[in-house]
Amino acid sequence: MDFLEMPLINAHCHLELSSLAGKLPRNKPFFEWLSELRKEVANWTKEDYQKSYIKGLELAHSVNTGIIYDVGNQMSEPHTPYPIPHTPILSMHEIIKQPLPFPCTPHSIYATPPELVRMAIKQCREAGIPWSIHLAEFDDSDRFSDFLEIFKDELGLVKNGFIVHGNFLTEKDLDFMAKNDIAIVHCPQSHEWFGHKDPDFEMWKKSGADICIATDSLASADSLDLMEQIKTLFRRYPKAFTHKEAMAAITATPGKYLAKTNRY
Numbered sequence: 001m002d003f004l005e006m007p008l009i010n011a012h013c014h015l016e017l018s019s020l021a022g023k024l025p026r027n028k029p030f031f032e033w034l035s036e037l038r039k040e041v042a043n044w045t046k047e048d049y050q051k052s053y054i055k056g057l058e059l060a061h062s063v064n065t066g067i068i069y070d071v072g073n074q075m076s077e078p079h080t081p082y083p084i085p086h087t088p089i090l091s092m093h094e095i096i097k098q099p100l101p102f103p104c105t106p107h108s109i110y111a112t113p114p115e116l117v118r119m120a121i122k123q124c125r126e127a128g129i130p131w132s133i134h135l136a137e138f139d140d141s142d143r144f145s146d147f148l149e150i151f152k153d154e155l156g157l158v159k160n161g162f163i164v165h166g167n168f169l170t171e172k173d174l175d176f177m178a179k180n181d182i183a184i185v186h187c188p189q190s191h192e193w194f195g196h197k198d199p200d201f202e203m204w205k206k207s208g209a210d211i212c213i214a215t216d217s218l219a220s221a222d223s224l225d226l227m228e229q230i231k232t233l234f235r236r237y238p239k240a241f242t243h244k245e246a247m248a249a250i251t252a253t254p255g256k257y258l259a260k261t262n263r264y
């Protein structure tokens with residue numbers, strides 16, 4: 001199938017944060033940004049989160065997003081009848097400190113206790129749903145090796161997942177990922193928003209690991225439009241990817257991971 005005929009797939013966003021568009025600072029250390037985010041949402045009710053989620057869904061739909069792998073911890077996805085517009089969504093419940101109802105995925109290894117990281121990923125593996133985790137984003141303190149350590153007696157559990165950001169992944173990490181169907185998810189606007197170090201795209205590509213491009217949330221990106229993410233990527237790194245590679249990163253590659261699940 002030609003890329004133009006394939007649905008655009010957003011492999012990483014947080015729809016429930018869509019009302020934060022334009023409200024948070026750029027070029028701040030992540031934890032300062034996070035404390036601003038917490039202040040902004042401190043008085044949000046369940047309805048505010050739902051409104052924010054639907055706003056994001058409508059925006060994503062208006063820019064032809066075909067499928068969304070969404071991560072949220074406020075349980076703000078509206079239940080049946082399904083929200084209008086109907087864009088297929090895989091709604092993952094993001095575990096920070098407390099367990100949440102299935103299907104779950106851990107936020108990160110610095111915010112989520114190891115036993116909950118393991119439980120969430122094990123459930124995903126058993127259900128054939130890709131897991132995701134924010135990892136190796138700002139420095140080398142949340143390492144892929146520390147993540148693997150959680151599964152050291154059962155490494156097979158980590159197949160089929162998304163490492164989100166991964167700016168500090170090493171060649172060894174990427175080699176393991178390539179062999180175990182673990183994709184790296186790069187979010188160009190969010191990457192620029194925080195001023196992270198340049199990714200080593202050459203090393204990523206050479207490793208053979210799958211690469212997806214996604215939006216992240218409007219709390220750290222200007223747009224939920226995947227094509228805008230590609231534009232940002234090409235503006236900043238004109239030679240890093242061919243157009244074909246970039247299109248695969250928002251269609252066929254994430255599609256390969258979501259193909260086995262029918263939960264959206």
Ligand SMILES: [Zn+2]
Nearest residue numbers: 134164216217
């Ligand atoms: Zn994220």
